[in-house]
Amino acid sequence: MPQRRTSLPEWAVTRRRELGQRLGDARRAAGMSQEHLGDLIGVERRTIQRYESGTRDPRYTDLLLLADALGVPLADLVRE
Template identity: 75%
Template structure:
C-alpha cells in the first residue's frame, strides 16, 4: 500500500481514537474478549487491537461485521 503524501489532519486522528474507544466499550459491554470478537469477524486479534487503539481505520466490511458481532447498530459505533 502506498504511503500518504501528507499527514492526516488532527481531527481525523481524534475521530479514529473515538471510534476505538467506542469499540472497546461496546465489546466489553457485550462480554467479549478481543480474541472472541476477532473470531466472529474473521480477522486476527491484532487487527482488533489496532482498531481499538486508533492505529488503523477499519474497513467498512469489518465495521459491519463488528457491529453484527456486538449486536450494536453500526451508526452507534461511528457516530460523532
C-alpha cells in the same frame, strides 16, 4: 500497503481514536475478548487491538461485521 502521502488532519485522528474507544466499550459490554471478536469477524486479535487503539481504520465491511457481532447499530459506532 502504500503509505499515505500526507498526514491525517488532527480531527481525523481524534475521530479514529473515538471510534476505537466505542469499539472497545461495546466489546467489553458484550463480554468478549479481542481474540473472540476477531474470530467472529475473520481478523486477527492484533487487528482488533489496532482498531481499538486508533492506529488503524477498519474497512467499511469490517465495521458492518463488528456492529453485527457486537449487537449494536453501525451508527452508534461511527457517530460524532
